[in-house]
Amino acid sequence: MSIRKTFKFVAPAAILSTMPVIAQAAENLQSDDFVGISFWLISMALVASTAFFFLETQRVAAKWKTSLVVSGLVTLVAAVHYFYMRDVWIATGDTPTVYRYIDWLITVPLLMIEFYLVLRAITNVSGGVFWRLTIGTLVMLIGGYMGEAGYMNVTLGFVIGMVGWAYILYEIFAGEAGKVAANDAPASVQSAYSTMRWIVTIGWAIYPLGYFFGYMAGGADMASLNIIYNLADVLNKIAFGVIIWNVAVAESEAK
Numbered sequence: 695m696s697i698r699k700t701f702k703f704v705a706p707a708a709i710l711s712t713m714p715v716i717a718q719a720a721e722n723l724q725s726d727d728f729v730g731i732s733f734w735l736i737s738m739a740l741v742a743s744t745a746f747f748f749l750e751t752q753r754v755a756a757k758w759k760t761s762l763v764v765s766g767l768v769t770l771v772a773a774v775h776y777f778y779m780r781d782v783w784i785a786t787g788d789t790p791t792v793y794r795y796i797d798w799l800i801t802v803p804l805l806m807i808e809f810y811l812v813l814r815a816i817t818n819v820s821g822g823v824f825w826r827l828t829i830g831t832l833v834m835l836i837g838g839y840m841g842e843a844g845y846m847n848v849t850l851g852f853v854i855g856m857v858g859w860a861y862i863l864y865e866i867f868a869g870e871a872g873k874v875a876a877n878d879a880p881a882s883v884q885s886a887y888s889t890m891r892w893i894v895t896i897g898w899a900i901y902p903l904g905y906f907f908g909y910m911a912g913g914a915d916m917a918s919l920n921i922i923y924n925l926a927d928v929l930n931k932i933a934f935g936v937i938i939w940n941v942a943v944a945e946s947e948a949k
């Protein structure tokens with residue numbers, strides 16, 4: 695048989711052979727498993743948001759396109775992690791912590807870059823803003839991971855993580871980024887910037903609270919904790935992207 699003919703038979707067989715695996719995940723989802731359902735809903739919302747952000751790059755001025763691409767990358771990376779987390783939860787009922795941290799390690803620096811990109815679209819900002827936000831992010835996540843995974847005392851990991859987060863908050867409120875936004879940004883960008891930093895303050899607080907109740911205050915109910923994390927991601931990833939999309943459209947049409 696020629697290679698082409700062989701391929702004709704092998705390809706459909708290979709695709710069919712994966713079907714039971716795909717179907718199995720759906721089969722195992724029970725209609726009263728609200729955590730599993732929330733994983734499903736949010737993974738689909740993340741897929742839809744990705745398509746939306748990427749397609750809308752067509753609509754905005756050139757200098758805003760990168761911000762929308764980065765928003766789409768955040769929801770894309772999160773969507774793929776949600777597929778895995780959903781399966782782990784449905785199959786085992788376990789909390790897929792390691793997937794969350796890998797997701798955070800990629801998406802949180804991308805979210806931080808958004809502050810830099812939004813300011814750069816309107817004025818000159820130094821690369822220092824970018825680096826300080828990246829360093830704050832790494833300290834926050836590596837501290838949290840070491841504590842959560844048992845490489846470090848749980849409380850020490852938490853404290854290091856909090857220091858990283860505090861550094862980020864300082865930069866966006868009172869540091870160079872905050873000053874640039876207050877002095878040089880047009881009204882629409884100022885209001886978007888201000889909503890973005892309140893998301894980083896209040897929306898992000900959910901994760902250290904989860905850590906605190908889950909590991910330091912005697913353990914939390916994992917089902918509730920996962921639902922809370924999942925809802926937090928809707929705010930911190932999808933809504934955050936929508937705010938940027940909104941200001942990008944407004945600023946593109948104003949010119």
Ligand SMILES: *C/C=C(C)/C=C/C=C(C)/C=C/C1=C(C)CCCC1(C)C
Pocket residue numbers: 798801802805834835837838839851852853854855856859898899901902905927930931
């Ligand atoms: C899309 C995912 C996001 C925005 C995840 C954010 C995660 C955090 C803000 C985690 C923060 C933590 C601390 C501030 C203290 C130590 C433990 C962490 C890592 C949970």
